[in-house]
Amino acid sequence: MNILQQTEEKIKEEIVQAVINANLASPDQLPVIVLQQPKDKAHGDFATNIAMQLAKIAKKAPVKIAEEIIEQFDQTKASITKMEIAGPGFINFFMDNQYLTNLVPTILKQGENYGASNAGSGQKIQVEFVSANPTGDLHLGHARGAAVGDSLCNVLAKAGYDVSREYYINDAGNQIVKLATSMEARYMQALGKDWDMPEDGYHGKDIIALGQELVEKYKDEWVNKSEQERLEFFREYGLKYETKKLETDLNQFRVPFDNWFSETSLYDDGKIQPTLDTLKEKGFIYEEDGATWFRSTDFGDDKDRVLIKQDGSYTYLTPDIAYHKNKLDRGFETLINIWGADHHGYIPRMQAAIQALGYQPDTLEVEIIQMVNLFQDGEKVKMSKRTGKAVTLRELMEEVGIDAMRYFFNMRSSDSHLDFDMDLARSKSNENPVFYVQYAHARISTMISQAEQKGLAGDDYDPSLLTAEKEEELLKKLGEFAKVIEDSASKRLPHRITQYIFDLASSLHSFYNAEKVLDENDLERTKARIALMKAVKITIANGLALIGVSAPESM
RNA sequence: GCGCCCGUAGCUCAAUUGGAUAGAGCACUUGACUACGAAUCAAGAGGUUAGAGGUUCAAGUCCUCUCGGGCGCACCA
Structure with missing residues (x-):
């Protein structure tokens, strides 16, 4: 405490x-x-x-x-x-205000652990996020989900929850067949052949590049093979290629996952049939019109859902239920899924499944991330899945930088639509809020090193000298950090952190302009203030780390 | 038609999940660098919280309805 x-x-x-x-x-x-x-x-x-x-x-x-x-x-x-x-x-x-001045030595002692607490008492939480199909590049919406999800995980961990980050790879459905046929078309086209893209194929630039890569590697070797053989190979090749790319891009975006969970592995490990059996035993399954149904309406869903289609194959829901059962079998007490707003209609059936498996409804929480609109030159940039015209995470990282993206995506509450202003994010001006916070950190760094050069810093400072109005304000802000993290974690609102560090930076700048820190004629006060500056620096750096933004020493 | 999310300053958004006079940034007006970093600060102006009822000592927040915007409503994934 x-x-x-x-x-x-x-x-x-x-x-x-x-x-x-x-x-x-x-x-x-x-x-x-x-x-x-x-x-x-x-x-x-x-x-x-x-x-x-x-x-x-x-x-x-x-x-x-x-x-x-x-x-x-x-x-x-x-x-x-x-x-x-x-x-x-x-x-x-x-x-x-003596109760506040004690904060400074505490923060200096705790360093990068300052703000940590045991509020979550080690509760095992799994957060599943991004989970985009391995059929193309990540785009703007995925980027928001990735940034928010990762930051939420950081916050949960800091607040004493035992967090695991997971990516569910949809590598088993029809979309993978489409990936293979799309690759086939791009491969043939790269060889100069007249070959149409399949209906609803993946038109992304990455698939074009993939087709070219296949030609470079294998020339026309796959032209004369049987279609089945060719598609089988492309399927495996494409999956590996796309998954690797997702991981590389996300790592670069500072979003590491603890586990990449393959949908196919549920089939290979025989996890699906037992799940169906469990539901059947509990009486939530029935047959009708040649299909097998899950009576999700027992738990408030609009209509019952098909699990096994007339043709004998599973719907998307079926392995997904098995997947969630598997998560729970692994001992996670709470599951958090972060989904794009376009999937919110899927929540009731998944919640129903969780309850049908015998768990409390609040075992699964679904956080919905609203859509992102991209603005460039003051105009909304149109996106189209069909033509593959979409701005990718990779392009954004190159153009606007990771710090700005991570900051922008965590600036707003997730259930609000986000207007992402490319020009603002890219600008290195005072309009850009990410620099405001980083500037505060850099400013402090300079002060501290100057103080050390001039011999104005020391461990024998007296924090009770910190009584100026702006100092009290800063101290009070510093003291809130752990509580902000706890709130942010328990309410699943990582943007609280961004607001907090912005406020803290603001208090710092305000203090800086009101009081002189380095004063050779008042060594005692200077020492105390440098200690305070160190405490602020630590807190800003810790806060920035939570949202995945760097804390530069100079800029 | 049904469901979910949203509607707050000119613009983009907050608001300690029901608390006191609704706050920030940008833009606008005025001031502060022979100074520890002006990517900063200080001050000003800007509001019937979409609208109408209701619950409460107290409502931007909860309930009902209306209007407006987004997204869903598959034996697709």
């Missing part, structure tokens, strides 16, 4: 004690004590709404209740200097 939380807990305990002493409520009537940090510092360091919550129970006006609580409250125990009643019945607490 960090300093801030300890302080909060102490205040909460005293509130409970005061409420009971004032005879306002019995312990079993007592609501959960909410202690918040007011936005407006005129409202103190902490505030509680307990008096309003007790209005009904105690049958008194909130303001009257607040008065009675204050009367009974032992200020010294919680190191509070002042208490006030405000507004409709808030109780505001003003603290002696």
Whole structure:
């Protein structure tokens, strides 16, 4: 538990004690004590709404209740200097800011671990994300999912969850047949033959390149082989090629996966039939019109879903259920799937499957990432899957840079559509928010190295000298970090981190312009301030790391 | 037609998941570098939170309806 939380807990305990002493409520009537940090510092360091919550129970006006609580409250125990009643019945607490200055040595000691907590108590969570078909390049929408998913994993890990990142490779369905026939057409075309692309084939540039690669390697060797032989070979070749490319691109985007799970392996390992058997035993399966159905309507789905088609093959859902069963069999307590908004209609049947397998509905959480619109030169860039005209992750990384992309994708809440402004992301100007945060980090780095050169830094600093208004502001912000991470993790909102570090950078810049850090005539204050700067630097770097953005020493 | 998401300052978005006077960035106006990095700061202006009801001590947030935008609604994956 960090300093801030300890302080909060102490205040909460005293509130409970005061409420009971004032005879306002019995312990079993007592609501959960909410202690918040007011936005407006005129409202103190902490505030509680307990008096309003007790209005009904105690049958008194909130303001009257607040008065009675204050009367009974032992200020010294919680190191509070002042208490006030405000507004409709808030109780505001003003603290002696010594509790904040202790933060600096703590942060310096914890270093890159600062912000970590055990809030997740080691809960085993698996996050499945991206999982794009291995049939082409990743595009803009995948990039957002990758950035958000990876950052969420980082945040969960920092908050004490045991996280595993997984990519589900859809290497078993019809789309792989289409991949092979698309490659076949590109191969033939590369040999100068007149060969049409298959209907609904993959028109991406990467498949054209793949066709050329096949010609370079094998010349016209595959022209005279049987179609079956040729397609079989292309299928395997294409899968390996595409999967490798996905992994390379994602690694470059700083999105590593712990496990790449092949759909085909579910067939090879015989995982599908047992899953069907389980569902059958539990009575959620029936036959109709020559197909096998899953009664997902038992769990609120719109209609029942086919598992085995009339032709005897599985639908996409069937191995996917087996896959989710497999995840749960591996001991994950919570599954998080990150899907594009175009798949949200799939949620009810998957949730139904989880419940049919005997798990609680909240075992599976699906986070929906809304669409991304790309803007260039002030105009919306049109994308088309059919013609393969789409901006790829690779192109974006080259053109706008990874830092800007990671930052932009984590700037907004996922359930809001995102307008991605290429020109802004690419610009190296003050309009670009990613530089704002990185600049704060670089600025601090310079200060620290100058201080060290001039002998103005030292371990024997006195943090209680940090009493300037801007210093208190900074300290308070620093203290929030662990809580922001915990919230961000438990609510699955990684963009909270981005907002936090932006605010922190803002406080830093504001402090920097108000106070002089390096002052040869005031060595003690300078030492304390350099220690504070080190603490801010650590916190910004840790925050940037969570969203996958670099923290430069200079820029 | 049904379902999910969204609608907040001129633009792009936040808002501690029900708390106090709805906040940032950009753009706009005005000021601050012989200075530890001006990629910065300080100040100003900008709002009927799409609209109408309801619940609550308290609603941008929850419920109902209307309007507008996006995305889904396969024995495709």
